[in-house]
Amino acid sequence: MSEGASYICVALAGEIDLYERERLDAVLDVTERPAVVILDLARTSYLDSSALGAFVSLRERLIDSAGSEVIFAGAGKQVARLFEICGFDQVFARFDSVDAALQHLRVDQGDVERRRLESNPPS
Amino acid sequence: MLTQPAELAQIVDALPAPAIVAFLSPRRKVHVNAAFSRLQGGDGHAGSPPIVRFGERGRLLPPGDDPIGRALAGLEVATAQAQLQLRSGEFRTVVVSGTPCRNDDGTVGAAIVVMHDLQHDIDAAGVLRDLTAHTPALLFTADPAGRIDSINARWNEFIGEAADELLGTGWTRFIHPDDVAHVVDDWSKNVQRGEPYKGQWRFLRSDGTYRWTEIRAEAWRDGDGAIRRWFGSGTDVDAQRRALESLDFLAETGATVAGAQEDVALLLDRLAHAALEGLADISIFDLKEEDGSVRRQIVGSPRSRQSAIDIAKAFEAPRSGERHPIARALHDGETLHVPYVDEAFIQAHIAPPTRQAAWRFIDIRSIVCAPMLTSGRSIGALTLVRAGTSVPFDTSDMRVIQEVARRAAVAIENVRFKERERREARNLRGFADMGAALGGSLGLRDTLDAAMRAIVPERASWAYVNLFDERGDLRVASVYHDDAEKNRILASHVGAYYARGDSTLGSPAVARSRTPFLFDPIDYDAARSFVSHEILETFLTMNLGSAIVVPLLGATAVRGTLNLCMDAGRSFAAADVDFFQELAQRMAPAIANAELFERERLVARSFQDAALPAALPRVPGFAFHAIYEAGKAEALVGGDWYDAFSLADGRIVVSIGDVAGSGLSAAVTMSGVRQAIRGAAHVDPDPRVMLEAANQAVREDAGQRFVTAFVGVIDRHPLPVIRYQSAGHPAPILWTADGTLTQLSGHGPPLGLRAERTQENRECAIPPGSLLALFTDGLIESTRNVLDGEAKVCAALLDPSVNGAEDPAKRLHDAVLVDGSRDDVAILTIRTTGGTTP
Numbered sequence: 001m002s003e004g005a006s007y008i009c010v011a012l013a014g015e016i017d018l019y020e021r022e023r024l025d026a027v028l029d030v031t032e033r034p035a036v037v038i039l040d041l042a043r044t045s046y047l048d049s050s051a052l053g054a055f056v057s058l059r060e061r062l063i064d065s066a067g068s069e070v071i072f073a074g075a076g077k078q079v080a081r082l083f084e085i086c087g088f089d090q091v092f093a094r095f096d097s098v099d100a101a102l103q104h105l106r107v108d109q110g111d112v113e114r115r116r117l118e119s120n121p122p123s
Numbered sequence: 124m125l126t127q128p129a130e131l132a133q134i135v136d137a138l139p140a141p142a143i144v145a146f147l148s149p150r151r152k153v154h155v156n157a158a159f160s161r162l163q164g165g166d167g168h169a170g171s172p173p174i175v176r177f178g179e180r181g182r183l184l185p186p187g188d189d190p191i192g193r194a195l196a197g198l199e200v201a202t203a204q205a206q207l208q209l210r211s212g213e214f215r216t217v218v219v220s221g222t223p224c225r226n227d228d229g230t231v232g233a234a235i236v237v238m239h240d241l242q243h244d245i246d247a248a249g250v251l252r253d254l255t256a257h258t259p260a261l262l263f264t265a266d267p268a269g270r271i272d273s274i275n276a277r278w279n280e281f282i283g284e285a286a287d288e289l290l291g292t293g294w295t296r297f298i299h300p301d302d303v304a305h306v307v308d309d310w311s312k313n314v315q316r317g318e319p320y321k322g323q324w325r326f327l328r329s330d331g332t333y334r335w336t337e338i339r340a341e342a343w344r345d346g347d348g349a350i351r352r353w354f355g356s357g358t359d360v361d362a363q364r365r366a367l368e369s370l371d372f373l374a375e376t377g378a379t380v381a382g383a384q385e386d387v388a389l390l391l392d393r394l395a396h397a398a399l400e401g402l403a404d405i406s407i408f409d410l411k412e413e414d415g416s417v418r419r420q421i422v423g424s425p426r427s428r429q430s431a432i433d434i435a436k437a438f439e440a441p442r443s444g445e446r447h448p449i450a451r452a453l454h455d456g457e458t459l460h461v462p463y464v465d466e467a468f469i470q471a472h473i474a475p476p477t478r479q480a481a482w483r484f485i486d487i488r489s490i491v492c493a494p495m496l497t498s499g500r501s502i503g504a505l506t507l508v509r510a511g512t513s514v515p516f517d518t519s520d521m522r523v524i525q526e527v528a529r530r531a532a533v534a535i536e537n538v539r540f541k542e543r544e545r546r547e548a549r550n551l552r553g554f555a556d557m558g559a560a561l562g563g564s565l566g567l568r569d570t571l572d573a574a575m576r577a578i579v580p581e582r583a584s585w586a587y588v589n590l591f592d593e594r595g596d597l598r599v600a601s602v603y604h605d606d607a608e609k610n611r612i613l614a615s616h617v618g619a620y621y622a623r624g625d626s627t628l629g630s631p632a633v634a635r636s637r638t639p640f641l642f643d644p645i646d647y648d649a650a651r652s653f654v655s656h657e658i659l660e661t662f663l664t665m666n667l668g669s670a671i672v673v674p675l676l677g678a679t680a681v682r683g684t685l686n687l688c689m690d691a692g693r694s695f696a697a698a699d700v701d702f703f704q705e706l707a708q709r710m711a712p713a714i715a716n717a718e719l720f721e722r723e724r725l726v727a728r729s730f731q732d733a734a735l736p737a738a739l740p741r742v743p744g745f746a747f748h749a750i751y752e753a754g755k756a757e758a759l760v761g762g763d764w765y766d767a768f769s770l771a772d773g774r775i776v777v778s779i780g781d782v783a784g785s786g787l788s789a790a791v792t793m794s795g796v797r798q799a800i801r802g803a804a805h806v807d808p809d810p811r812v813m814l815e816a817a818n819q820a821v822r823e824d825a826g827q828r829f830v831t832a833f834v835g836v837i838d839r840h841p842l843p844v845i846r847y848q849s850a851g852h853p854a855p856i857l858w859t860a861d862g863t864l865t866q867l868s869g870h871g872p873p874l875g876l877r878a879e880r881t882q883e884n885r886e887c888a889i890p891p892g893s894l895l896a897l898f899t900d901g902l903i904e905s906t907r908n909v910l911d912g913e914a915k916v917c918a919a920l921l922d923p924s925v926n927g928a929e930d931p932a933k934r935l936h937d938a939v940l941v942d943g944s945r946d947d948v949a950i951l952t953i954r955t956t957g958g959t960t961p
Contacts, residue, residue: 015907046907049783049900053829056876063877081909085900086831086851087872 005067006032007105007112009098013043014119016051024051027115028058034067036105038112040098042074047082059091069093073101128154131224131233141217142237143175144224145191153191162217162240164210175236176208177219183208194221194234199339199356207238215240222260222356229360261357263289265340267350269314281359283329299325299333299512317342317350323360332514335364361514388420390538394531395422402523403507405485407438409453410495410503410535417453417503437481438506448472452492452504458525459492462515489515493525495532502532568601570713571675574685574706575603582699583687585665587613588675590683595624597631597683599658609665616658626653630684633672637681639703641695643669666691673703676711685710740769744839744891746954748932752901752940753947762793762830763899765951766800773839776804778813779897779951780832780852792828795820796874800834810834810848810884814871818850821875830874833867833897843889843955848882850874853900858920860892867895891955894926896935901948905940915939 010027030037037058041047055070062068072094075083083089095101102109131144132154141159146152155163155173163173177189186192190205199222206214218239223231262275270291278286282297289297298306306324313320320340325333340355391408398406399422408420421434438449448459461468464487473479488509495503505528509516516524575586585604589597599621604610624631628649633640645667650659668691675682687703689695739747749765762782769775778800782793796817803816813834821830833855835847847855851873854866869885872878889895896916903912919925919938928934932950940948 048904049781049829049831052873053783056829056873059876078909081913084870085853085909087849087870088851090870091872091876091878 005034005036006030007036007038007102007107008032009038009040009073009112009114011040011043011114011116012047012051012119013117015046015048016044016117016119017046017048018050020117020119021050021054023117024054027117028054030058030062033062033065035062035065036067036069036071036107037062038071038073038098038101040073041079042076042097044075044079047079052082052086052088055088055092071095071101071105073098128233131235135235138237140237140239142235143173143191144233144235145175145195146233147195147231151186151191151195159238162209162215162238163207178206178208178214181206181214190219190221191234191236194223194236195231197223197231199223199341223358224260225358225360229358229364261336261359263355263357265314265353265355267314267352269311269353278357281326281328281357297327299327301325313340314353320353320355323364326357327512331512333512334359334361334514336360388418390534391418391420391531392422394527394534395420398422398505398507398527402520402527404510404513405434405438405506405508407434407449407506407508408495408503408531409449409506411453411501433481433485437478437485437487439478448490448492449504449506452494452506453501456494456496456501458494458521459490460516460518460521461490462517464488464490486511488513491516491521491524493521493528495528495535497529497532497536502535504528505531570710571601571685572603574710575601578687578706579603580605582702583671583695584690584693585609585613585688587616587686587688588683589621589630589686590675591624591634591681597621597624597634600683612661613665616661619658620655621658622654628653630672630686634674634681634684637674637676639671639673639700639707641669641671641700643694644691645670662688668692669694671695671700671703673707675714676707677714682714735764736766736768739767740775742769742775742839744843744956745775745837746956747951748930748954749949749951750930750932750936751947751949752936752943762789763901763947763949764793764797765897765949766797767951767953768801768804770804770808774808775837775839776800776808776813776834777837777845777897777951777953778832778834779855779899779949780817780830781899781901781947781949783829789828792821792824792830795824796830796832800832804836808836810836810846811882814848814850814874818874822877824875828875831900832874835867835897837889837953843891844886845889845895846884846886848884853898853903855895855897856916856920857887857889858894858896858926859890862921864917864920889953889955893955894920894931895953895955896920896931897951897953898935899947899949901946902936902939902950904946905942905948912939 008030012024012027016024028037039055059070062070070092072083072088072092074097075094080094083092083094088094093101095104102112128144128146135142135144135154135156138156139158141156141162143153143155143159153173153175155175159175160173163175175191176186177184177191187196205217205219207217209215219236221234221236224233224235226232260275261277261281263271263278264273265271271289271294272291274286274289278289282289288294295303295307302325306322309322310320319342320338323335323337326336328334337358337360338355339358340353342350343352343354345351391410395406395408406422410418410420412418421438448461451457452459464482466483469479469482473482485508488511490506490508492504492506494501495505505524507516507524571588575588579586585602587602588600590600592598597620599616599619602610602613602617604613622629622631624634626632629642631653645662647659647663665688667688669689671687673685673687675685685703685707687695735751736749739749747767749767751763751765763780764782765777765779767775767777778797780793780796782789782796799816799820800813803813806812814832817830817832817834821828831850831852833847833849833852835845835855837843837845845867847867847869848871849867849869850871854868854870857865857867859865865887867885867887869882871882898916903909903916906912916935916939919935922938925931925934925938931952931954935952936948936950
């Protein structure tokens, strides 16, 4: 556990695409520094390139403050393959679940701020 | 009337037997006759009020339980033995008969109690004769078989001259026809059982009305217990009974009113039927509609034998200016109460003669018209009618009817309010649908299609859009019909000339005035003068009856019209023009956005077209093919690119990539990245260097971008080989003639990230007769299932009709994206032919 870091877990559910961009930017708006953001992708079925861009952008904003990190947790097959294709595995740590990530970080559940974004079902 | 103290005292005084009259108020005040005073014993306290008490086994009974108390409670006390307390304090056994005396409203006001002193051996029949002659009640005796054998004089007042006809079984002729069957059955069964009888019968009174009459009877048995005679009484309880029915009715209207949620017609029907239960033979609701017309609900009682047509004739709906009773209740809020409708009334108040005839035919006896008042104004009238043999409405009936009318008014206001609320909610929902539809579309065509889909078929049978062309005439831009076949017929007119833009009629006029307009009905003759003949013919085939035309307001000018069409026989609601006015205003910003977006898209597309290579390299032993397909989803016009060019040393540089985002700025970034790769290639054709240059270009770009790219350099000698780097881009796939597929994987992170790129270049041989396919994510993500998308691409590449195709890029695209793609797709294929030049 990093001393003084804020831990934020953002759960993303459904298909996160361009139409969710505004809401995605809102849940990824992290002002605390340093901050460890865990993106919970257990219920994410699809991420388009605009969502991937938002993750990249978040990492670029956080990376200047030591102890900050963006971590992926619980990605399913589809999302895991997407990450493989776009080379995210080279730069982002990935865990099987949020619990595993927290265990790794040695952080208590209670110390984590929870946020969530439920995508509207595709029309 | 029957409880006037003086009158009752007179009756009692006239009786030879000991008798008293007791009044309920003041409490149990009694008047006694001379015979009673003698029986009770010496009067030592002349002038002091008499006290009459009964006892049982030497003890005083509570006043409520003694014969006086029971008679005052409304019970007939027939020849029961009781112990009368004498002045001396002793008790004397007497036979007692008690008769309650009722007020007009059926409540008991007094009781007459007649006694027979058993110690004086007076003939009991004589007592009865005295009693029956003088009591105000209707009394009768019947033989053991239940046949009436004597009646008292009161029946003459009630039935009239014909009272003697009651004797034997004649009484059945005076019972209401609806009741007679069960009354006779009830009475004869009771006679057989020999139990005390109580029932309510409707007797035909001398004035021709049926009055509810309560009949009680008790068997008079001899020493052996055999029935010698029936002794019975009748009491007119009509007013009481009707008061109860009114209460029931009020309770029922209360429940109906409270439960009224949905529908005015249903509510009126329920109330009208409830009124028939006890209150009237015909009930009529006239309700002023919001548009000034009058809605009417008439219900005739199944008991009355009038046909609905007769009733309708008698009570034609009030027209404005008429002064008949219903109109006055409806418009002026006056109550009309005519207890006795007679010929004079009909002559004076009912016109015309046909209506008078209907009143006579139905035999209308009594009528009340009450206004339905709410917030001080009348929204309708409730008319209740009693016909034929029914009793007239009295004042209390009238008050009940006024109350019912008032409650109905409140209920109807509630229902109307809810209807308005529902209509509002429906409008709001319409706007919400529209908002969602408009928010999700950026192109003008999409915007208009979304608007039409939100309207059809709920608010219009079908719809079409006209847009002004460059010459200022209207052309059909889009149509929408819910029915696929009709939609197909209408769609054949899309793009066709519709009407002259300068016409002063129809859609052009609406566009100029910028105000929605309802054309109802469509004037086809007028339309012929300015609308295309072919289109009019189609409209006739479609059975177009009416239309609302809405102007489409863009950012600076009117763009055209949205035309909502209704099949003949179906009509727009009155509020629809307002709704579409609102709609036109809400659509205006969406149309303006769409205009802006279309301009930007045009520029971005031009930019992208310019950025893509004009020609692919022509190199011996290689064949290059490429396809760029813009996505269907306009929002995703993006920054995909492919590139291939030859260097001076003969090597070939290929690149493919994707800038996420849409529109002009994505296209600009794409162009910058592609130029950076080209520039670096000319200085140092090392994939790693080229990618780093691209990374710098992305990082210098102001916006945060997600950019993926694949760059490769192909050496042709001695055998073709590609050295490459990937930045988060889908791996190209190599198909070789032996039927194997190889992914050119090399998963560096996307461009723009500050990350170490220490990865070495990778290499892959491209044997002669192979096909290398480079593509963007649009090819594998169109179904939003990456694994599935990759599998499809692999399957297609293994298919000889793809890997052997003249233009493999196009074939690969068509084979994988059968239904087209939402996203942009770029594909670059490199085929190595057998022959290489040394």
